[in-house]
Amino acid sequence: MVRVLFLGGLGRSGTTLLERLLGELPGVCPLGEVVHLWERDIAGDERCACGKRFSDCDFWHAVGEKAFGGWHHVDVWRVLALRHAVERTRYIPRLASVRMTAAQRLLVEEYADWYSRLYEAAAAVSGADVLVDSSKHAALAYCLRFAPDIDLRVVHMVRDSRGVAYSWTKKVSRPEADGAAEMTRYSPSRSALLWNAHNTALSMLHRCGVPVKRVRYEELLEEPEETLRDLAGFAGLPATDVPFLSDGTAELGPCHSAAGNPMRFKVGPVPLRRDDAWRTALPVRQRRVVSALTAPLLSAYGYRGER
Ligand SMILES: [Zn+2]
Numbered sequence: 001m002v003r004v005l006f007l008g009g010l011g012r013s014g015t016t017l018l019e020r021l022l023g024e025l026p027g028v029c030p031l032g033e034v035v036h037l038w039e040r041d042i043a044g045d046e047r048c049a050c051g052k053r054f055s056d057c058d059f060w061h062a063v064g065e066k067a068f069g070g071w072h073h074v075d076v077w078r079v080l081a082l083r084h085a086v087e088r089t090r091y092i093p094r095l096a097s098v099r100m101t102a103a104q105r106l107l108v109e110e111y112a113d114w115y116s117r118l119y120e121a122a123a124a125v126s127g128a129d130v131l132v133d134s135s136k137h138a139a140l141a142y143c144l145r146f147a148p149d150i151d152l153r154v155v156h157m158v159r160d161s162r163g164v165a166y167s168w169t170k171k172v173s174r175p176e177a178d179g180a181a182e183m184t185r186y187s188p189s190r191s192a193l194l195w196n197a198h199n200t201a202l203s204m205l206h207r208c209g210v211p212v213k214r215v216r217y218e219e220l221l222e223e224p225e226e227t228l229r230d231l232a233g234f235a236g237l238p239a240t241d242v243p244f245l246s247d248g249t250a251e252l253g254p255c256h257s258a259a260g261n262p263m264r265f266k267v268g269p270v271p272l273r274r275d276d277a278w279r280t281a282l283p284v285r286q287r288r289v290v291s292a293l294t295a296p297l298l299s300a301y302g303y304r305g306e307r
Contacts (some may be wrong), residue, residue, distance in 0.1 A: 002119045002150040005235045005246040007143050008133040009157035009279035010191070010198040012167035014217035018157060020270075021220075022256050027139040027237055029128035032257035032264060035087075035135035038079045040259050041098060043072050049257040049264040059125065059256040067121035074114075080113040082200055087139045092201045093277045095142035107147070112147035119150060130235045134260055139203035145210050152210055153235060156202040159217035160303050162287050163293035165191045168276030172262065183261075186222075188286040190299035199297055215302065224250070248272050272275055 002180045005022065007015040024029035031037075034050065040046045041054035048057040055061070055071075064071035073085045084086075086095070086108045094100055095108065116209045119131055138159075144152050165188040172183040186194065200211040213234045225242050232240055257264040278287070291298065291306035298305055 001149055002123045002151070003130045003151040003236060003254065004114070004119055004144070005130055005231075006141050006144065006152060006154045006203070007130045007136060007137055008198075008202045009136055009159070010164055010195050011136060011190075011261075012137075013157045013159040014165050014220060015134045015136055015157050016263045016275055017256075017270075018155070018215070018220060019132050019257065019260075020252050020266070021224065021245075021250055022132050022231065022235075022257070023193075023257070024250070024253065025228065025232055025237060025240060027129040027183065028132060028235070029130070030132040030134070030255050030257050031122055031262040032134045034118065034133045034258065035083075035137055035140055036259035037118075038074070038076050038083075038114075042074055043076045046259065047139055047265075048056075051253050052264070054258065057229035057256060060258065062125045063118065063121045065097050066124055066180075067117045079111070079114050082107055082114075086111050087137065089197055089201065091140055091141050092139055093235075096137065096203040096204065108143050109147045109153045112150070114145050116197060128297060130237060134257075136198075138198050138205070141202070141205055141210065142208070145208055150278050151220045154210055154212045155231060155234070156199075156204070156205075156212050156214045157217060157220075158199060158214060158301050160278075161192055161195045161298055162282055162290050163217070163275065163288070165290045166282040169282075186280070188290050189293060192290040193295055196297060199301075203297075210301055214301075218274055221272050224272050245272075283303075 007019055009015055019030045022028050032228050045054050048060060050052055050057055055191055068074050141154050144150055168186040168191040169188065174233060202212065213231065224245050228260055230240050251269055252267055288306055295305055
């Protein structure tokens with residue numbers, strides 16, 4: 001069994017930061033957003049967090065050899081077709097139930113098996129006890145539970161919906177693409193609806209027997225040591241010190257996170273500060289729209305609504 005800590009949540013909720021912090025714990029290897037590795041790295045040869053192109057990175061080269069006898073043996077378009085067929089947010093009710101047809105189940109198992117083989121190789125190459133996959137997508141977490149070789153544990157990362165909405169309106173470039181490419185942007189109402197969908201799905205995952213631990217972005221930044229120790233326990237790691245954290249700063253080392261937020265390229269001291277810019281920068285009207293659309297879950301997660 002390969003132990004995988006899957007970071008779930010809507011994008012811009014702090015999953016990349018959490019992955020980087022977890023990656024500093026002994027016995028943990030952060031892989032990045034594996035969901036995007038197939039297309040962006042195997043097919044697109046984008047940059048690994050170590051700075052090298054995916055095809056030039058020794059770590060990923062070794063993983064590809066061990067898992068598949070080389071990345072050229074991976075049928076990327078088959079993986080993407082499977083993803084399209086099974087890993088959609090709207091298929092989650094089906095993935096959560098026992099009412100799946102035999103044909104549907106075969107597709108989900110085949111899809112999950114690609115991840116299983118990659119994880120097993122990454123565990124062997126890195127020697128790590130726990131891998132972190134920060135793919136975020138709730139539907140992928142539901143698919144991975146069908147892989148018998150994966151000891152899946154999910155961290156459900158939640159951030160105030162208004163902070164998430166503001167972040168989705170900002171321009172962020174994608175340095176790994178070496179071009180003028182930017183990350184996707186969403187309107188506040190669209191991100192509010194996505195926030196509801198992803199968080200609802202992750203909140204119900206434990207009903208399928210998958211261990212799920214919820215972490216609030218705001219708590220992670222207020223009490224990083226305590227949160228990380230707690231998560232290390234959840235991941236089955238021995239109690240450990242967190243010497244890379246001191247005085248509100250994290251000292252981050254290099255890693256081979258394959259795809260995801262540009263924050264994965266940062267090495268060195270990173271200040272751990274809550275990004276609360278939305279409180280002044282998100283226009284009042286948009287803030288009210290997001291608050292209204294996400295009110296039930298906001299309150300369930302302990303956030304204050306609009307007064
Ligand atoms: Zn690398």
